[in-house]
Amino acid sequence: MHATDFTLGGALAALNEGAISAEELTRAHVAAVEALNPKLNAFITTTSEQALEAARASDARRKRGEAGPLEGIPLAIKDLFCTEGVRTTAGSTILGNFIPPYESTVTAQLKRDGAVFLGKANLDEFAMGSSNLTSAYGGVLNPWQRKDDPDARLVPGGSSGGSAAAVAARIALGATGTDTGGSIRQPAAFCGITGIKPTYGRCSRFGIVAFASSLDQAGPFARTVEDCAILLRSMAGHDPKDSTSANQPVPNFAAACARSVKGLRIGVPREYRLDGMPAEIEKLWRQGLDWLRDAGAETVDISLPHTKYALPTYYIVAPAEASSNLARYDGVRFGLRVAEKDSDLGDLYERTRAEGFGAEVRRRIMIGTYVLSAGYYDAYYLKAQKIRALIAGDFDAAWAKVDAIVTPATPSAAFAEGENTDDPVQMYLNDVFTVTANLAGLPGLALPTGLDHQGLPLGLQVIGRAFDEETVFAVGAALERTADFKAVPAMRAGA
């Protein structure tokens, strides 16, 4: 067995038994990164030297009996998390030279628990995208290939495309992501791995470059449900530096993966059955529900009546917040500055932001500025906030009848570069199943349960009550056990 084939839990066990050292484990992953990243482009910045140094320090800690819960585990960090002394670009030219003098709370906690960082993973610029193609540092190649068209360059999804591709290609044992409208769950589904967006407030947003503050939430990627649970426990927790972080105890999520689903009521929302949805996805969904019934759960048809408004609501709220959050990238204090000799302040702003931001970011800043403008605020932003409350209310009503909701994760398998790119609205439809959990602040987990006719992974999503990730993990783990998803991508370490 290749050292990159471990699950995260398996690697921890091997490290504990002394079957492998952190340095060996990291060295295997560093070598895999060096071999595959030139093709995958999953990392914007690699930190191989620091990783090996951290691994040696980890081995020393383990020797002293001071091993943390993630001691020696090599991870990829989405390049949206500020990392002290390591360039953090947010996938944008405007932060191309930005080296944060501080560490995000989530990455600080991962380090505290012994994790080793391999580098900064590629992403859509400022996390705005569903393909990773808006990154100023180039797209990321999905390590999976179509059976009929192996040369097609498939996207890994987005925005956390680099994180998902790295974990799928086994060049990282796990990764951090952020999810504003589906940016963990959609790439997880496209890359055949598992990812969870926890409840809003579960993980601190301190030190994460903001996209849409009321929707952004950090979460982990890994190759199993339990591995996600292990990572989330280290990432989560109340942070006084984030006023929206929840003061909730962090349970042992991994223990919840072993819970039985017997007697659980699983909601099946009729509004998620879309016209024109591929039959394969419909079949995958039905199959998942069958498996849960076989495991003793009860499935219940439910209605989430405002679902159809979720996508337009999301595409008002998120750009509105983004237009304000991204105002600080002005060329004055950090990051890119573009100015001519005779530039005045207005000219400095215009040049810096025109050159520093890519087309999708500029589009969303303009949409957001528009919907907040005098005369349009009530018709767009305020109305969107009202609908957001109705969407949250749909879920509140559902929780009276069910304990978790299961839906498809995405309306299709991974698409190829060049597809879906003519019309931004077509691209936005990728988020149709995932945005609701962000709007309502609920935890959502995506995991692979099958392949499409092209041999590409397809995923299901489990949505749970606020701060009830444990039930989400239990349902996800039950699906995982039955699905027994063993398919691997064509491009992977050790292949």
Place this chain on the structure above:
Amino acid sequence: MSYIIDGESGPWEIVIGLEVHAQIMSNAKLFSAAATAFGAEPNAQVSFIDAGFPGMLPVINRECVSQAVRTGLGLNANVNLWSRFDRKNYFYADLPQGYQISQYAHPIIGEGAIDIELADGSTKTIGITRLHLEQDAGKSQHDQHPTKSFIDLNRSGVALMEIVSEPDMRSPEEAGAYLTKLRQIMRYLGTCDGNMDEGSLRADVNVSVRKAGEGFRTRCEVKNVNSIRFVMQAVEAEARRQIEVWEAGGRVDQETRLFDTGRGITRSMRSKEDAHDYRYFPDPDLPPLVIDAAFVESLKAALPELPDQRRARYVRDYGIPPYDAHVLTLERETAAYYETVAKGRDAKQAANWVMGDLFAAINRTKTSIAEPPVTAPDLGALLDLMADGTLSGKLAKEVFEAMVETGRAPGAIVEDRGLKQVTDSGAIEAVIDQVLAANADKVAEYRSGKDKLFGFFVGQTMKAMQGKGNPALVNDVLKQKLS
């Protein structure tokens, strides 16, 4: 008594409302732990939050909330237990986040009212519309370099209270009195130091004019006026400008203006047409600010005595005139000084000494009530020496001047200079006998009916005693001897 400007078309009334920005006294900024002291090196008090760095998040400073609530209570205003922070979006080099966090739609303090005192002794109630919390911006400096602008972010993120009045003022005097009273209340509360020259208190003055019986006409806002005197001048100048515009058949446009203190006129800054669209929306980084009634009650219970209450108490308990009480309570330090002097003594006499000799000495020596030329206990001791007859009023003045000069206690000065008043009637009798013997002719004249000569004998006696004779005793003994 109303203030009227006589234009060519007749009398005009001025309508004034003030928006006051008061810097909260606190150790840390509104949303960061950076320090707030005035006068630090540029950019020495800036956190990554204040500088708008990526991923930085605001966390509300509890003390700033307490200060706003205290101020609200001092303004007799409603405290909103639920309030919210919005973002006011605009680009400027000294606004690092690209937005100011401010309570636009839901302020922490609602309607209130304060009484202002006017020169004619009357009072007037001025309505408070609201008080809200917001961040200050940094400072741009355009005069440090020929082609560059410098930015100092020390002030960026400092907590401000914006206090908005109703358009209830009708004269420059009322505007000045309102700002004076507001500053006085906040200084009593310790919520704003009120130092206008350091920028901790700034006023935007809204002015319009109208004919008697009319509704409001268009107003103009004169921005960032930084002294009470300038506020009064700006009101007058802007009102006269508007009257001229109306009387020339023009229209006053709603706009933002600046007061040119050198020329005493207001100038246009920007018109309503180029007003910013601030795109206000609730700040998603901050949950609504929820406080409970018990928190408000605890602040209320710990509130210090406010100027109005203290003034009323002086009139009631010390029996001094309302004017004296007003003057003595203007500054918290003055009131504290006065109370130390007045305690257990003749309160009216104490008031006279503080408002007369002490204030004069402060002016002369260019000191302040906070560091007075004569301490309150020393002035009290001086009053005691008068009360027990040791010093006459005249001698006391001399001793006071010596105290100002030397900083010594009155007892020591009296001792050293032998200024003690003579109250020994035997000693006085002996002197008087000498005086009468030396002026036998005048005694004869007095006895034959020239009563006016009594003053002469008093003068001669005091002269002989170098002014130290107790005046009452001297009178008594003289009357007795001459009868």
